[in-house]
Amino acid sequence: MRATDMHTTATHTTAALSEADRLMVVCNSCRYCEGLCAVFPAMEMRRTFLDGDLNYLANLCHSCGACYSDCQFSPPHEFDVNVPRTLAKVRADSYQAYAWPRAFSGMFARNGLAISVVAALSVAAFVLGFVAFRDPDVLFGTHTGPGAFYRLMPHNAMALLFGAVFLYAILAIVMSARAFWRDIASGTSSNAKPFWQAVKDAGSLRYLDGGKGGCMNDDDRPTDRRKHYHHATSYGFLLCLASTSVATLYHYLLGREAPYAWYDLPVLLGTLGGIGLIVGPIGLLAAKWRRDPALVDESRFGMDVAFIVMLFMTSLTGLALLVLRATPAMGTLLAVHLGVVFALFFTMPYGKFVHGIYRFLALMQYAREHE
Amino acid sequence: MVDLTRQYDVLVVGGGNAALCAAIGARRSGASVLVLEGAPKFYRGGNTRHTRNFRCAHDSATETLTGPYSEEEFFDDLLRITGGETNEPLARHMIRESKEVLIWLGEQGIQFQPSLGGTLTLGRTNAFFLGGGRAMLNALYRTAEDLGVDILYDAPVTALDIQDGMFLSATITRDQATSVVRARTLVAAAGGFEANIEWMKEYWGEAADNFLIRGTPYNRGSVLRMLLDSGVQEIGDPTQCHAVAIDARAPKYDGGIITRLDCVVFGVVVNKNAERFYDEGEDVWPKRYAIWGRLVAAQPDQIAYIIFDASSLKLFMPSLFPPITGGSIRELAQKLELNADVLDKTVSDFNAAVRPGTFNYNDLDDCRTEGLTPPKSHWARKIETAPFYAYPVRPGITFTYLGVRVNDQARIIMKDGKPAANMFAAGEIMAGNVLGRGYAAGIGMTIGSVFGRLAGRGASKNARN
Structure with a gap:
């Protein structure tokens, strides 16, 4: 009997979903992995696996890889059980399936390329915009003191442009997330406990540890390396977001204009976050390159790398701007930084960023199911 | 090195x-x-x-x-x-x-x-x-x-x-x-x-x-x-081994845990002659699962079929292969290539012998047969609700x-x-x-x-x- 002759519990729209269904039948009759993470207990509550169920399970999976190295039926066994890779495919497909508006879902198809193009265009637009609207004297001049940045681009223009792209990103993400949630949510729980449980589980990456022992990465020795780098990245990102938010409050409530002194809150938050966004992405990239290819969906390498690189570039250009802001390079660096940040927000609903949203919702559904 | x-x-x-x-x-x-x-x-x-x-x-x-x-x-x-x-x-x-x-x-x-x-x-x-x-x-x-x-x-x-x-x-x-x-x-x-x-x-x-x-x-x-x-x-004793009844469709080697079937206690087990051969409800399953390999090994062609109905389908752990399904016992018999008359009689005789009781699969309950050989001592319920299901089983040897x-x-x-x-x-x-x-x-x-x-x-x- 070959793996392809084995049965599924439903018919599916993609080969990856059919394979995930087949694996869930195998795993549901074994259950040895039920102590490793949330995926298997959630699986045990079901006997049939529709597309929505599989998208839910795929987004619950943190890709720690423990179930692969623990599995007696992983390849070369004829049952050919590879849960991390199969769920990675389903997960990435789910981002595309729920993308809003539908017309943009194609961005996921060749995501690395799409994001690179958007980023390049965005940076070019800012540089050209600065050149077109400002004299070379201003662009390559040295500016210091409050309002220095706004001599290159008026604050209101900056706020309007970034406010618009930020709101668009939020709208697109909310619409996609809503479609996902409709497909996976069941039950009528309305209290806030599952939400806070999901905040805790997502914030601590509770399920990125292989049960207790750590993730399987490049060999058969588990480590917590990816978890630590992910923390640096995600908390770095949040600190940078906090930095921008505080700066916005400073500007509108206190009338204090950027740039701020190195000891001021926006700079401290931004610097700390920026360091996280340098260290974290480098670590994640290195781990990605070294990881056992059996565990990952290699066709989505571009998507993963594009997002990590975008975060890294955001931080790198931001920190460069901080260090060199009193030099003639400031104008160009500001244009590049703004270009990268604009592209980051614009592509947020159509790239790896959404994994955090979907995983959070899956964790919340898991908490609802297990109340 | x-x-x-x-x-x-x-x-x-x-x-x-x-x-x-x-x-x-x-x-x-x-x-x-x-x-x-x-x-x-x-x-x-x-x-x-x-x-x-x-x-x-x-x-x-x-x-x-x-x-x-x-x-x-x-x-x-x-x-x-x-x-x-x-x-x-x-x-x-x-x-x-x-x-x-x-x-x-x-x-x-x-x-x-x-x-x-x-x-x-x-x-x-x-x-x-x-x-x-x-x-x-x-x-x-x-x-x-x-x-x-x-x-x-x-x-x-x-x-x-x-x-x-x-x-x-x-x-x-x-x-x-x-x-x-x-x-x-x-x-x-x-x-x-x-x-x-x-x-x-x-x-x-x-x-x-x-x-x-x-x-x-x-x-x-x-x-x-x-x-x-x-x-x-x-x-x-060279014939002694850990042997359980596993899904007959399992691969020859290394099918492991996922081909096991935990549904013997919920139905009847017949051999290739469509006849019962052992008390399916003798004791709770964890204490009895390891005798069924030998029991099936003693049957002609070392094959048996667990027969149950819709009321039991979700009472046990799912396993790798889906059950074989029939709208009637006769249809099921045809799919299993068993003599339909005999299987029909085996199930009818069993159903007629079932005494009323309170079904409780977590414990030795009082659902049993009377006047049937071999008896079913516990969890005996009539097999009467379509669709009907069957799993073919063979001896699965763990170790000697x-x-x-x-x-x-x-x-x-x-x-x-x-x-x-x-x-x-x-x-x-x-x-x-x-x-x-x-x-x-x-x-x-x-x-x-x-x-x-x-x-x-x-x-x-x-x-x-």
């Missing part, structure tokens, strides 16, 4: 739980150790790959065990399942040691979890490995490697040089080339012979062709054979009990009753010393870990004296 020209203190033949516990035990007490695993790396560990827990005595609840399991209670359970066919002093010694081994396994990097889902009945007596047997095995291998144990895969032992109860060397065959490995002591932990169908046929005849082997094809018993041919004393005799230090005993000079054995290759017949969940692992550790320590001491 493994240096095959040197003489190791301890040579461990085998690569499962017993072998690794022996290797680690020996290495920790100072010996140089070489492990020879006959299988490729992926299939290392024999049946340990497919295990999930380890039965052990303990005086109080632990983080993962729900309550105490005294030595006395463990021994009573062993006595009951073997029908007294055990070696009492050896069994008591094993049970006493199992207490310490639970802690020792934790120190070797094994992680435990509470028993969940379908295995709650074992939550007090059996320590469950987080991630299952392969996770446990991976941890043992990591620890062994860290300690400096040398390991060779794809290294089947094809000859043993044993003279007058004294092990001298082993010959391994890798990529058609042979090498001779010398060591001061030998630990034989290479499992039973269940995957050697020709050998099984010596005792079972042609019926063995219809057996499915639940573990890897590498458990061929070649080391057991060589030992028995070198003057080692045999123990155990025929083995080598050992003493309470896991030292091999020779035919003349004298202890071998430098040979030890652990695991399924000597399971018959404590397990004359029958089975209790997790006891194979107890035998492996306890005698493995004893053998490793004994071999190490022996080598350095």
Whole structure:
């Protein structure tokens, strides 16, 4: 009997979903992995696996890889059980399936390329915009003191442009997330406990540890390396977001204009976050390159790398701007930084960023199911 | 790199739980150790790959065990399942040691979890490995490697040089080339012979062709054979083994846990003549699952069919293959290629004999038949709600009990009753010393870990004296 002759519990729209269904039948009759993470207990509550169920399970999976190295039926066994890779495919497909508006879902198809193009265009637009609207004297001049940045681009223009792209990103993400949630949510729980449980589980990456022992990465020795780098990245990102938010409050409530002194809150938050966004992405990239290819969906390498690189570039250009802001390079660096940040927000609903949203919702559904 | 020209203190033949516990035990007490695993790396560990827990005595609840399991209670359970066919002093010694081994396994990097889902009945007596047997095995291998144990895969032992109860060397065959490995002591932990169908046929005849082997094809018993041919004393009934009824559609080898079926108690079981042959409701399933392999092995063509109806479909764990479905018993019979008239009569007779009762599948309930042979003593409910379902089952052999005799230090005993000079054995290759017949969940692992550790320590001491 070959793996392809084995049965599924439903018919599916993609080969990856059919394979995930087949694996869930195998795993549901074994259950040895039920102590490793949330995926298997959630699986045990079901006997049939529709597309929505599989998208839910795929987004619950943190890709720690423990179930692969623990599995007696992983390849070369004829049952050919590879849960991390199969769920990675389903997960990435789910981002595309729920993308809003539908017309943009194609961005996921060749995501690395799409994001690179958007980023390049965005940076070019800012540089050209600065050149077109400002004299070379201003662009390559040295500016210091409050309002220095706004001599290159008026604050209101900056706020309007970034406010618009930020709101668009939020709208697109909310619409996609809503479609996902409709497909996976069941039950009528309305209290806030599952939400806070999901905040805790997502914030601590509770399920990125292989049960207790750590993730399987490049060999058969588990480590917590990816978890630590992910923390640096995600908390770095949040600190940078906090930095921008505080700066916005400073500007509108206190009338204090950027740039701020190195000891001021926006700079401290931004610097700390920026360091996280340098260290974290480098670590994640290195781990990605070294990881056992059996565990990952290699066709989505571009998507993963594009997002990590975008975060890294955001931080790198931001920190460069901080260090060199009193030099003639400031104008160009500001244009590049703004270009990268604009592209980051614009592509947020159509790239790896959404994994955090979907995983959070899956964790919340898991908490609802297990109340 | 493994240096095959040197003489190791301890040579461990085998690569499962017993072998690794022996290797680690020996290495920790100072010996140089070489492990020879006959299988490729992926299939290392024999049946340990497919295990999930380890039965052990303990005086109080632990983080993962729900309550105490005294030595006395463990021994009573062993006595009951073997029908007294055990070696009492050896069994008591094993049970006493199992207490310490639970802690020792934790120190070797094994992680435990509470028993969940379908295995709650074992939550007090059996320590469950987080991630299952392969996770446990991976941890043992990591620890062994860290300690400096040398390991060779794809290294089947094809000859043993044993003279007058004294092990001298082993010959391994890798990529058609042979090498001779010398060591001061030998630990034989290479499992039973269940995957050697020709050998099984010596005792079972042609019926063995219809057996499915639940573990890897590498458990061929070649080391057991060589030992028995070198003057080692045999123990155990060669027909005794751990045999359960598994889905007949399972692959010949290594289908593991996922082909098991837990629905016998919910229906009736018929043979290829569409007739019942045993009380399906004799006792709760965890106590009876391990008799059904032999029962089916005794039926014509070694096949049987579990028949039940829609009311029971979701009462048991799902398994790999879907049940065969029919709108009527006759339709089901046609799909199973059974005589429809006979199956219809068997089910009608059963239904007519069912007495009213209160169905409770967690306990011995009062749903039973009256005036039927064989009876169904519990959980007997009429099979009357379409659709009707069937699972075909065949004997699934986990491991054989025929083995080598050992003493309470896991030292091999020779035919003349004298202890071998430098040979030890652990695991399924000597399971018959404590397990004359029958089975209790997790006891194979107890035998492996306890005698493995004893053998490793004994071999190490022996080598350095």
